[in-house]
Amino acid sequence: MISRKAVEHLRTAIFIRNLDAESEHEAISRMLGRLQGHAQVQDLQTLSAAVFDREQIDPPLFPGGIAFPHARTNSVSGLVMVIATCPHPIPFGEIPVRLIFLIGIPKRAGADYLELISFLARHVRGERVVDRLTQAEDMPSFLAGFAEGT
Amino acid sequence: MDKTGEQQRKRSLSPLLRRLLRLKFWLVEHLRLSERQLTLIWAALIGVLGALASEGFRKTSELLHYAATGSSSEIISSFVKLAWWQRLTVPTLGGLLAGLTLWFGNRLFASVRQKTTTDYMEAIVVGSGIISVRASIVKSVSALFSISTGASIGREGPLVQLSSLVASLVGRIRKMPIPQRRHLVACGAAAGIASAYKAPIAASLFVAEIILGTVVVESLGPLILASVVAAFVSQFLSGSEPLYKSPGFNLHTRWEIIPLSCVGIVLGFLAPGYLRFLRFAERLFSKIDIPIPFKLALGGTIVGALAILNPAVCGNGQGLLRSLFHQNWFWDEILAILLLKVVATAAAFGSGVVGGVFTPTLFIGAAIGVLYGQTILYVAPGLRADPAMYGLVGMGSFIAATTGAPLMAILMAFELTLDYSIAPYLMVNCVVAYYCSGIFERRFMYGESLERKGAAFFKQQLAEVNLQDLVRGDPITLPKNATFAQIAETFVQHRYQHIYIIDKENRFLGAISLHDVKTFLDRPELESVVIAADIMDEDFPRVSPMQGMSEALHKFSEAKSERLPVVDNLNSKRLIGSISKTDIILHLAGEQSGTGTDRQF
Numbered sequence: 020m021i022s023r024k025a026v027e028h029l030r031t032a033i034f035i036r037n038l039d040a041e042s043e044h045e046a047i048s049r050m051l052g053r054l055q056g057h058a059q060v061q062d063l064q065t066l067s068a069a070v071f072d073r074e075q076i077d078p079p080l081f082p083g084g085i086a087f088p089h090a091r092t093n094s095v096s097g098l099v100m101v102i103a104t105c106p107h108p109i110p111f112g113e114i115p116v117r118l119i120f121l122i123g124i125p126k127r128a129g130a131d132y133l134e135l136i137s138f139l140a141r142h143v144r145g146e147r148v149v150d151r152l153t154q155a156e157d158m159p160s161f162l163a164g165f166a167e168g169t
Numbered sequence: 170m171d172k173t174g175e176q177q178r179k180r181s182l183s184p185l186l187r188r189l190l191r192l193k194f195w196l197v198e199h200l201r202l203s204e205r206q207l208t209l210i211w212a213a214l215i216g217v218l219g220a221l222a223s224e225g226f227r228k229t230s231e232l233l234h235y236a237a238t239g240s241s242s243e244i245i246s247s248f249v250k251l252a253w254w255q256r257l258t259v260p261t262l263g264g265l266l267a268g269l270t271l272w273f274g275n276r277l278f279a280s281v282r283q284k285t286t287t288d289y290m291e292a293i294v295v296g297s298g299i300i301s302v303r304a305s306i307v308k309s310v311s312a313l314f315s316i317s318t319g320a321s322i323g324r325e326g327p328l329v330q331l332s333s334l335v336a337s338l339v340g341r342i343r344k345m346p347i348p349q350r351r352h353l354v355a356c357g358a359a360a361g362i363a364s365a366y367k368a369p370i371a372a373s374l375f376v377a378e379i380i381l382g383t384v385v386v387e388s389l390g391p392l393i394l395a396s397v398v399a400a401f402v403s404q405f406l407s408g409s410e411p412l413y414k415s416p417g418f419n420l421h422t423r424w425e426i427i428p429l430s431c432v433g434i435v436l437g438f439l440a441p442g443y444l445r446f447l448r449f450a451e452r453l454f455s456k457i458d459i460p461i462p463f464k465l466a467l468g469g470t471i472v473g474a475l476a477i478l479n480p481a482v483c484g485n486g487q488g489l490l491r492s493l494f495h496q497n498w499f500w501d502e503i504l505a506i507l508l509l510k511v512v513a514t515a516a517a518f519g520s521g522v523v524g525g526v527f528t529p530t531l532f533i534g535a536a537i538g539v540l541y542g543q544t545i546l547y548v549a550p551g552l553r554a555d556p557a558m559y560g561l562v563g564m565g566s567f568i569a570a571t572t573g574a575p576l577m578a579i580l581m582a583f584e585l586t587l588d589y590s591i592a593p594y595l596m597v598n599c600v601v602a603y604y605c606s607g608i609f610e611r612r613f614m615y616g617e618s619l620e621r622k623g624a625a626f627f628k629q630q631l632a633e634v635n636l637q638d639l640v641r642g643d644p645i646t647l648p649k650n651a652t653f654a655q656i657a658e659t660f661v662q663h664r665y666q667h668i669y670i671i672d673k674e675n676r677f678l679g680a681i682s683l684h685d686v687k688t689f690l691d692r693p694e695l696e697s698v699v700i701a702a703d704i705m706d707e708d709f710p711r712v713s714p715m716q717g718m719s720e721a722l723h724k725f726s727e728a729k730s731e732r733l734p735v736v737d738n739l740n741s742k743r744l745i746g747s748i749s750k751t752d753i754i755l756h757l758a759g760e761q762s763g764t765g766t767d768r769q770f
Contacts, residue, residue, distance in 0.1 A: 076700065076702055077650045077700050079698040079699075079700075081698065087698060091703060126706075126708075130688075132704070133686070133689045133699065133704065134689075136698060136699060137689060137694055140694035140695065140698060
């Protein structure tokens with residue numbers, strides 16, 4: 020089942036094609052940088068700190084090389100998402116990552132967060148899906164690739 | 170018959186014995202006293218003891234009155250015989266002695282007063298049914314000094330107090346549970362009122378309507394029995410005449426119904442003013458920063474000064490009432506004594522004299538009623554209105570309007586006069602007065618007092634209860650990196666609505682609510698990617714044992730949770746357990762105690 024809310028979040032996400040980074044930290048930092056001046060980001064520094072804190076506890080990774088760096092923090096007023104494709108896998112610990120979904124979510128929106136993560140976990144699964152999504156050139160083609168998978 | 174058969178015959182019961190046994194079982198089964206029946210027996214006993222205690226107080230106050238005035242007559246008659254300076258000094262000295270008694274008593278029994286109550290209303294409604302013996306005696310002795318030296322206050326208050334104390338003692342000696350003890354004290358209060366006014370129906374209704382707030386048979390039955398027994402004993406000891414014997418009334422013309430029906434409106438509109446004046450006097454005296462003996466002496470001096478003008482202001486007003494109904498008074502005399510009586514009562518009440526204002530209020534209502542009747546007689550002489558009838562109706566109406574208990578007022582006025590002819594007018598006017606008074610005043614005489622006591626009691630209870638005693642040391646916890654699978658499993662295994670998240674140092678980090686995650690518990694895809702830290706509420710309210718119970722309850726209202734985490738202190742946040750709302754409520758319900766207060770019937 021497709022969650023309309025989750026799809027809506029995907030539509031409004033910032034898309035980074037071919038993110039090139041040497042490390043997990045660099046990749047996340049560059050993605051966070053794209054949120055500079057975002058209408059729903061009130062304090063980018065706090066958001067960054069929260070994302071890296073969360074990464075330290077237990078980095079959320081899916082099989083197939085998908086990472087979900089995220090944070091629940093009141094430094095964002097609504098859900099914000101940055102999606103990055105990495106044709107050259109970036110090492111997140113020992114796992115080479117090809118697709119990154121960076122998510123910032125307000126504390127009060129716990130249910131939205133679970134819904135989105137659940138949606139992504141169900142649909143971004145398997146080598147073929149990840150291949151298709153990493154080949155996307157822009158957000159519409161990324162969404163199209165996503166739709167094929169669902 | 171062989172030997173074995175003979176032995177068997179001997180072992181089996183004879184038909185007669187069998188019948189007797191059957192009868193015994195039947196009797197045991199049908200005549201065994203249930204708790205309800207036992208309560209009735211206790212209520213009857215309380216009725217007897219309450220009446221005896223009241224009678225004892227009455228006799229002692231008469232003795233003291235004789236010692237103070239050298240006269241064994243009624244208070245007003247005694248004061249008429251006194252010189253002007255004696256009229257001033259007797260109530261002043263009485264007030265001083267009453268105040269000294271309270272002052273020493275409070276110092277001696279301060280610890281007792283903190284643990285128990287001296288107020289019967291409080292003991293019934295919010296207390297544990299335990300009334301402090303020593304503090305009650307202090308109050309009764311203080312009341313004896315005031316009442317016997319002419320304070321314009323009802324001696325019925327201490328009578329009810331003593332009667333309730335006796336009931337409380339019976340409950341304590343019998344080690345009855347709290348609800349039963351409270352009910353017994355209620356029976357004691359009803360017995361006290363019944364013996365004071367010889368009005369058993371109104372007495373039981375007073376306690377049911379004003380104090381218990383219910384007239385269900387379950388609670389009313391024992392109250393009625395205690396009141397009737399007390400009234401009988403009281404009548405046996407001091408005669409069976411009604412307190413204010415009605416001369417009998419008739420309407421001379423049907424048109425009189427119109428002005429008679431307006432008594433309730435007049436008294437209903439005047440009652441809020443009277444209540445506010447009493448409260449004003451209380452506030453005024455509270456602003457005077459002098460020790461309590463001098464405060465009561467000041468109250469006595471005011472009454473004494475008024476007694477120089479008119480000695481009829483002294484006492485509870487019972488003698489005045491009799492005189493008002495049986496003698497012809499001029500309107501200006503009534504108006505003068507009415508105004509003086511209101512001031513004297515307010516002075517006694519405001520200064521903190523132990524006693525009640527019920528009988529003075531009866532007189533004030535009756536006096537206004539008589540004045541109104543005289544006005545009708547003057548304006549419409551053709552109606553041939555009998556002012557005394559208006560006085561009786563006014564008395565009931567004023568009580569209904571000031572106490573907020575019209576049913577009790579109707580029965581009280583009826584029982585005090587035993588005149589059925591007046592009952593229909595009483596009923597209409599009491600109800601009308603109650604509604605009219607309610608337009609301007611929501612704080613009735615006893616309701617306000619009870620409200621204040623209730624609020625104060627619970628505030629104190631909440632502040633005194635030690636949160637530490639209620640902490641349970643086994644909260645369900647998970648580390649902040651617990652997976653969603655672990656969270657789901659924990660919720661399945663335990664019935665709690667929240668899981669507390671802690672760090673390695675056992676510090677409370679937040680809570681996960683079942684309500685927030687229940688729709689996702691069956692989603693395996695979340696099991697490995699979502700951890701406790703992602704979904705916990707970091708702002709979940711927590712309490713510390715240092716905080717008071719009221720703060721804990723406030724936190725409960727924020728969290729909408731049955732249980733709250735308890736941390737050692739709000740800075741270090743080390744989780745030491747949890748506390749449940751149910752435990753707090755059970756604790757408050759099961760171990761209530763009260764505070765001492767002074768206002769009575």
